[in-house]
Amino acid sequence: MGIPIPNSKLGMWLFLGTEIMFFTAFIGSYIVLRLGSPGWPTDPEDTHINVLFGGVNTFVLIVSSYLVVVAHEAMAKKDFKRARTYLTGTLLLAVLFLGIKAAEYKGKIDHDILPGHIAETSTQAISKVDREFEAVVRQRFAVYIDEGVIETEQPDDIVTLSLDVTALGEGDVERPDSMTADEFAVFQESAKVDTDLYREWINLRQHVIANVSLSEPALAAGYLESRAQLSEGEAMPELTIDEVQEWLNGLRAEEHQLSALVNANIFDPHPIVFGNIFASCYFIMTGFHAIHVIVGMILFIVVLKQGSALDEKWTDFVENSGLYWHFVDLVWIFLFPMLYII
Amino acid sequence: MSDEHHDTHHVNYLTIFFVLCGCTALSVAFDLVDMPKAVTMVLVLAVACAKAMCVMMFFMHLKFEGNWKYVLLAPTTILAIGLPIALFPDIGSSYYINMAPQVGEWADEVAEYRDSRVEGEHTEGH
Numbered sequence: 001m002g003i004p005i006p007n008s009k010l011g012m013w014l015f016l017g018t019e020i021m022f023f024t025a026f027i028g029s030y031i032v033l034r035l036g037s038p039g040w041p042t043d044p045e046d047t048h049i050n051v052l053f054g055g056v057n058t059f060v061l062i063v064s065s066y067l068v069v070v071a072h073e074a075m076a077k078k079d080f081k082r083a084r085t086y087l088t089g090t091l092l093l094a095v096l097f098l099g100i101k102a103a104e105y106k107g108k109i110d111h112d113i114l115p116g117h118i119a120e121t122s123t124q125a126i127s128k129v130d131r132e133f134e135a136v137v138r139q140r141f142a143v144y145i146d147e148g149v150i151e152t153e154q155p156d157d158i159v160t161l162s163l164d165v166t167a168l169g170e171g172d173v174e175r176p177d178s179m180t181a182d183e184f185a186v187f188q189e190s191a192k193v194d195t196d197l198y199r200e201w202i203n204l205r206q207h208v209i210a211n212v213s214l215s216e217p218a219l220a221a222g223y224l225e226s227r228a229q230l231s232e233g234e235a236m237p238e239l240t241i242d243e244v245q246e247w248l249n250g251l252r253a254e255e256h257q258l259s260a261l262v263n264a265n266i267f268d269p270h271p272i273v274f275g276n277i278f279a280s281c282y283f284i285m286t287g288f289h290a291i292h293v294i295v296g297m298i299l300f301i302v303v304l305k306q307g308s309a310l311d312e313k314w315t316d317f318v319e320n321s322g323l324y325w326h327f328v329d330l331v332w333i334f335l336f337p338m339l340y341i342i
Numbered sequence: 343m344s345d346e347h348h349d350t351h352h353v354n355y356l357t358i359f360f361v362l363c364g365c366t367a368l369s370v371a372f373d374l375v376d377m378p379k380a381v382t383m384v385l386v387l388a389v390a391c392a393k394a395m396c397v398m399m400f401f402m403h404l405k406f407e408g409n410w411k412y413v414l415l416a417p418t419t420i421l422a423i424g425l426p427i428a429l430f431p432d433i434g435s436s437y438y439i440n441m442a443p444q445v446g447e448w449a450d451e452v453a454e455y456r457d458s459r460v461e462g463e464h465t466e467g468h
Contacts, residue, residue: 020418028425032434
């Protein structure tokens with residue numbers, strides 16, 4: 001009495017049983033989270049999901065699944081050379097799958113579609129631009145301290161530092177002995193750009209704190225003067241995401257001296273409702289699937305390493321690796337419509 | 343790794359392969375055709391289930407396996423269906439409706455809540 005299959009195959013099926021539960025936890029959670037989140041992001045403009053990438057990857061996995069099953073068939077017929085050829089094809093398709101997946105991930109990273117990074121409301125989006133700007137300013141100012149051009153005892157005091165950088169750009173800072181005149185001139189030129197960068201950022205920061213439109217003065221004197229002119233019940237116009245976007249576009253313009261810095265460091269303020277939970281679901285499901293693809297590749301490499309020594313003793317191993325690979329395909333069959341189409 | 347008996351079944355894998363490719367094309371076509379989202383969802387998931395059945399039945403040979411497959415796969419199937427059903431009444435239907443900052447009305451709700459608390463504290467204080 002017993003189950004009429006090899007122990008290794010039973011072991012593989014038991015393992016696949018646990019794997020089904022593993023992915024069910026992710027996919028089931030995704031379904032309920034999505035159903036419970038009215039306004040879940042589906043527009044490719046928001047999610048940067050490319051249905052073509054997903055479709056091609058589905059095709060790649062289907063072809064690879066077919067190659068695995070015919071490889072096992074060839075093993076059963078003791079045609080080991082043909083089996084090796086099919087498994088090599090499967091391995092190459094797995095590499096192609098991961099390559100396409102990497103290109104997709106790069107697109108997400110380039111647009112900052114990452115869990116915890118996505119602004120979900122206009123206020124969060126404006127705040128994100130403000131924080132990104134501050135990070136660039138601090139990073140640029142830190143260079144002057146690291147290179148010994150500016151000496152300060154309070155490197156975190158950005159206001160004092162800005163005065164030092166402005167003075168450097170205006171030629172009011174003495175050249176350190178360790179630096180040549182040419183090297184120092186480069187820092188002086190850079191300081192002019194960074195002074196401009198700081199002024200743009202601090203102007204935004206003031207408007208963010210006061211929540212006042214960029215068209216209105218936000219600094220103390222002008223702000224108070226404008227407020228004094230308001231009649232009773234009237235309020236200053238609030239800062240909007242559209243005007244921050246317009247202001248950023250101005251800085252991104254080619255002729256603007258800050259365009260390179262802004263383009264490299266500041267993302268477009270694009271609020272995506274439920275963007276963070278979407279990104280979490282996307283990365284956890286596709287990420288764990290990609291890890292499974294890598295494990296499958298390792299199994300095929302183990303077989304292919306046998307080279308011409310591959311014989312019938314490996315038939316069960318190829319069958320079990322094939323079962324595992326079909327399961328990887330099976331998971332993608334559900335991930336593709338759920339993440340790319342629906 | 344053994345050289346035990348291996349069942350040979352006459353399955354035309356190439357046909358299954360073309361069926362799977364056709365189903366994938368169908369899924370993409372459903373995405374391109376303009377129809378209500380719910381209909382697209384049902385159609386696309388139905389196609390995914392059909393593809394999954396093809397892979398499991400023929401590529402994974404479950405069609406030719408004994409009854410042990412039911413014993414082994416039943417618990418996982420129950421979990422797969424049970425998890426979303428169990429979570430739906432809470433998370434799936436309303437977890438973000440009342441308290442999420444993403445929902446526009448929430449800001450007003452919180453303001454009202456804070457005001458009521460402040461008023462309550464003042465009342466208690468007096």
